[in-house]
Amino acid sequence: MSEGTVMAQSLYFTFVLSCLICGSYGLVSSGIGITTVRSVDYNATTTVTPTERRDSTTKPSTTQSNKSTNAPAVRLTSTTTSKVLTTTTRPPKTTTTANYSFNTEDLNEGIDKKVEKRVWNKEPEDEPLEFAKWSTRSVKAVKKPKKIWKNVKKPKVLPKKRKPKVVKKSKPKIIGRPSLPECPPLGLESLRVKDPQLRASSYKRRGLGPHRGRLNIQSGIEDGDIYDGAWCAQYEDKKQWLEVDARRPTRFTGVILQGRSSIWSWDFILTYKVQFSNDTLVWQPAMNGTKEAVFEGNQDTETPVLALFNESATVARYIRINPQSWYENGTICLRAEVLGCTLPDPNNIYAWQQTEQGTKDKLDFRHHNYKEMRKLMKSVSEACPDITHIYSIGKSHMGLKMYVMEISDHPGKHELGEPEFRYVAGMHGNEALGRELLLNLMQYICQEYKLGNQRIVRLVKETRIHLLPSMNPDGYEMAFKKGSELAGWALGRYSYQGIDMNHNFADLNKVMWDAIEFDFQNNDKSKLINHYIPIPEYYTSEDAFVALETRAVINWMQNIPFVLSANLHGGELVVTYPFDRTEDWAPHDDTPTPDNSFFRWLATVYASTNQVMSNPDRRPCHNENFQRYNNIINGANWHTVQGSMNDFSYLHTNCFDVTVELSCDKFPHASELPIEWENNKESLLIYMEQVHRGLKGVIRDKDTEAGIADAIIKVDDIDHHIRSVADGDYWRLLNPGEYEVTVSAEGYNPSTRMCRVMYEHYPTICDFRLTKTPKQRLKEILAKGGKLPKDLQLRLRQLRLRKLRASTKAINSRRAAASRKARGS
Numbered sequence: 072m073s074e075g076t077v078m079a080q081s082l083y084f085t086f087v088l089s090c091l092i093c094g095s096y097g098l099v100s101s102g103i104g105i106t107t108v109r110s111v112d113y114n115a116t117t118t119v120t121p122t123e124r125r126d127s128t129t130k131p132s133t134t135q136s137n138k139s140t141n142a143p144a145v146r147l148t149s150t151t152t153s154k155v156l157t158t159t160t161r162p163p164k165t166t167t168t169a170n171y172s173f174n175t176e177d178l179n180e181g182i183d184k185k186v187e188k189r190v191w192n193k194e195p196e197d198e199p200l201e202f203a204k205w206s207t208r209s210v211k212a213v214k215k216p217k218k219i220w221k222n223v224k225k226p227k228v229l230p231k232k233r234k235p236k237v238v239k240k241s242k243p244k245i246i247g248r249p250s251l252p253e254c255p256p257l258g259l260e261s262l263r264v265k266d267p268q269l270r271a272s273s274y275k276r277r278g279l280g281p282h283r284g285r286l287n288i289q290s291g292i293e294d295g296d297i298y299d300g301a302w303c304a305q306y307e308d309k310k311q312w313l314e315v316d317a318r319r320p321t322r323f324t325g326v327i328l329q330g331r332s333s334i335w336s337w338d339f340i341l342t343y344k345v346q347f348s349n350d351t352l353v354w355q356p357a358m359n360g361t362k363e364a365v366f367e368g369n370q371d372t373e374t375p376v377l378a379l380f381n382e383s384a385t386v387a388r389y390i391r392i393n394p395q396s397w398y399e400n401g402t403i404c405l406r407a408e409v410l411g412c413t414l415p416d417p418n419n420i421y422a423w424q425q426t427e428q429g430t431k432d433k434l435d436f437r438h439h440n441y442k443e444m445r446k447l448m449k450s451v452s453e454a455c456p457d458i459t460h461i462y463s464i465g466k467s468h469m470g471l472k473m474y475v476m477e478i479s480d481h482p483g484k485h486e487l488g489e490p491e492f493r494y495v496a497g498m499h500g501n502e503a504l505g506r507e508l509l510l511n512l513m514q515y516i517c518q519e520y521k522l523g524n525q526r527i528v529r530l531v532k533e534t535r536i537h538l539l540p541s542m543n544p545d546g547y548e549m550a551f552k553k554g555s556e557l558a559g560w561a562l563g564r565y566s567y568q569g570i571d572m573n574h575n576f577a578d579l580n581k582v583m584w585d586a587i588e589f590d591f592q593n594n595d596k597s598k599l600i601n602h603y604i605p606i607p608e609y610y611t612s613e614d615a616f617v618a619l620e621t622r623a624v625i626n627w628m629q630n631i632p633f634v635l636s637a638n639l640h641g642g643e644l645v646v647t648y649p650f651d652r653t654e655d656w657a658p659h660d661d662t663p664t665p666d667n668s669f670f671r672w673l674a675t676v677y678a679s680t681n682q683v684m685s686n687p688d689r690r691p692c693h694n695e696n697f698q699r700y701n702n703i704i705n706g707a708n709w710h711t712v713q714g715s716m717n718d719f720s721y722l723h724t725n726c727f728d729v730t731v732e733l734s735c736d737k738f739p740h741a742s743e744l745p746i747e748w749e750n751n752k753e754s755l756l757i758y759m760e761q762v763h764r765g766l767k768g769v770i771r772d773k774d775t776e777a778g779i780a781d782a783i784i785k786v787d788d789i790d791h792h793i794r795s796v797a798d799g800d801y802w803r804l805l806n807p808g809e810y811e812v813t814v815s816a817e818g819y820n821p822s823t824r825m826c827r828v829m830y831e832h833y834p835t836i837c838d839f840r841l842t843k844t845p846k847q848r849l850k851e852i853l854a855k856g857g858k859l860p861k862d863l864q865l866r867l868r869q870l871r872l873r874k875l876r877a878s879t880k881a882i883n884s885r886r887a888a889a890s891r892k893a894r895g896s
């Protein structure tokens with residue numbers, strides 16, 4: 072969900088956030104001066120002479136396939152030009168020499184006692200916080216929900232299990248959060264309750280109508296917007312009400328109230344009454360003994376406050392929230408959620424409600440905190456040991472591990488030619504749906520693989536899948552403790568240190584745009600920097616404002632040659648594609664990458680198969696109507712984000728990454744999880760299959776047949792190159808079409824050929840054999856078999872990464888030492 076939307080929630084919060092932004096911007100701009108990217112020589116993109124081009128393209132590939140047993144069988148299709156090479160044959164699987172893997176995690180090992188104490192016993196940290204001031208601010212921003220007074224019973228708390236038992240196979244079950252009453256939300260927030268089900272005594276204007284009185288709804292930034300942030304009554308008296316029609320007899324158990332989302336005004340309800348009715352004519356008040364109950368509302372505009380009704384909760388069809396007092400400088404405005412259990416309707420008037428959609432898949436549909444997530448991942452790997460591998464990419468600030476479930480037919484290994492895919496969820500810890508969907512996905516793949524589902528078997532055999540359900544485990548635990556309805560809009564979004572991880576990656580866009588401008592002025596297009604851009608020097612220091620979690624993800628991106636990824640968020644329904652940053656600091660502006668058409672395809676694949684996004688009758692989540700754009704948008708055109716993971720991924724690695732905003736509700740109630748799985752299941756699968764689009768192949772030395780690493784693959788005039796990985800294999804995501812592909816590598820003559828990408832979900836194999844330049848042969852003779860240095864850009868990139876790793880290691884050991892000292896004293 073956007074920073075901008077979050078910013079809109081209150082003046083106080085805006086202040087907090089803008090400080091966070093200033094902080095990170097300040098650091099970035101101060102570092103730019105130090106970077107010396109321009110001095111790098113990018114000669115690797117040598118232009119190809121026409122003769123060379125003809126040579127490499129006209130030579131039939133029959134000799135290629137005979138040379139090595141590993142080489143794929145390539146056939147020539149006769150088309151208008153005999154140059155076009157097409158094949159859908161896949162190369163035989165070979166485990167590569169490259170060690171693209173992480174050590175296996177043993178989940179039988181318990182959680183570190185110190186970490187356990189820190190995260191769950193709420194004891195103060197026993198070590199100094201580097202960014203303590205950020206942390207307290209962001210945590211303060213959302214206050215604790217106030218206790219409800221006298222007439223309300225306390226929510227039941229389920230007994231805690233002491234010792235983790237032996238993990239059984241997970242059964243499908245729906246359990247509410249322990250801190251919530253048994254009845255789930257009717258769905259004002261999730262939009263399960265439709266606009267016509269909401270009525271009010273009066274309202275100020277359309278943008279503040281009853282349909283806006285939904286928990287966590289976000290206002291637009293303009294005053295008087297038709298997408299405003301609450302229901303607001305037209306009159307200021309005690310007769311105003313917001314009415315919810317549950318459309319079925321319902322046992323109402325409680326109300327959650329929140330003030331108005333606005334950057335212009337400050338409105339919330341202090342106390343309110345509640346009435347019930349079966350026909351909207353006769354109304355019965357909620358009682359507290361013999362007196363009409365008065366419930367305590369809000370103390371600020373943001374914090375949701377829960378009120379539970381007495382045991383003798385009324386069964387009715389309609390409920391009214393009736394404000395009695397409100398913030399003195401404000402007016403009657405509120406956002407609400409209603410808790411209730413719908414009862415079977417004997418008249419069955421609304422048949423559609425009885426055939427409520429769920430899912431047939433037997434998955435563990437509930438919210439999993441860190442410990443539960445570990446258990447679930449362990450149970451999946453025990454159920455499918457042959458295709459799974461659990462590893463950790465690092466630890467959060469609080470010491471929680473960032474677990475990844477790897478799924479492939481040869482887990483733990485990169486196979487020659489097999490593309491690597493990743494899903495990342497929970498970068499914003501309170502956007503909890505992505506985490507559960509990835510946990511669902513790993514269970515589903517395991518189950519279906521064992522059942523022999525052909526689609527899943529093929530996916531697992533041909534792809535190496537990596538699922539990171541929780542990139543911000545500290546933030547998630549904060550939100551989880553409050554629960555799905557009471558966490559509000561921002562609690563848990565940030566890392567423990569208060570860092571927004573989606574602004575925390577190195578800003579390579581600026582590096583690139585500066586370089587392009589410089590090169591343009593110098594009229595030297597051969598030096599264009601458009602990929603594998605090194606991290607700026609400032610970013611590698613120990614003091615750099617870079618979260619441990621971000622460092623871990625960057626390290627992960629380096630260790631695995633990812634081809635495609637999606638980054639799962641929540642709080643909207645839209646898929647965004649890079650760039651995420653505008654070039655000239657505009658708040659929003661369409662800023663396409665050179666691969667715009669493929670990115671639009673990727674976004675469309677997800678959006679058009681998601682059952683909620685693709686529903687033409689859906690209403691907008693908050694303040695933007697993305698249906699106008701078929702539910703996809705260029706990230707920067709929505710709102711500019713500097714240092715996003717998607718932009719970094721595209722400019723620093725070979726990987727294409729989009730952001731999926733999965734649902735209007737960031738933290739849906741557990742009862743919504745089965746339907747949310749069904750909404751996203753096809754999208755999650757079909758998106759992964761896109762990793763097999765475009766071209767792939769192996770680049771080899773013509774004499775030795777050895778794979779050539781770091782060769783540059785240039786396609787047509789797309790100003791974004793990619794590189795081959797350790798054993799010479801490469802993947803170039805592309806839409807169907809005919810492409811002129813040029814491969815160049817240090818010390819080799821460049822080679823060009825035509826390759827055609829088909830419509831099928833199979834990549835076209837497009838291999839290359841490169842011949843060494845005479846100069847290179849001479850150099851090698853002189854080096855007597857010694858390794859020759861790589862090109863400067865690569866060397867700089869590797870150097871900076873080594874520095875980043877070293878500073879991360881230093882931070883970790885400093886923290887460990889401080890913690891040992893604290894324990895010792």
Ligand SMILES: [Zn+2]
Pocket residue numbers: 072073499502640641
């Ligand atoms: Zn987000």
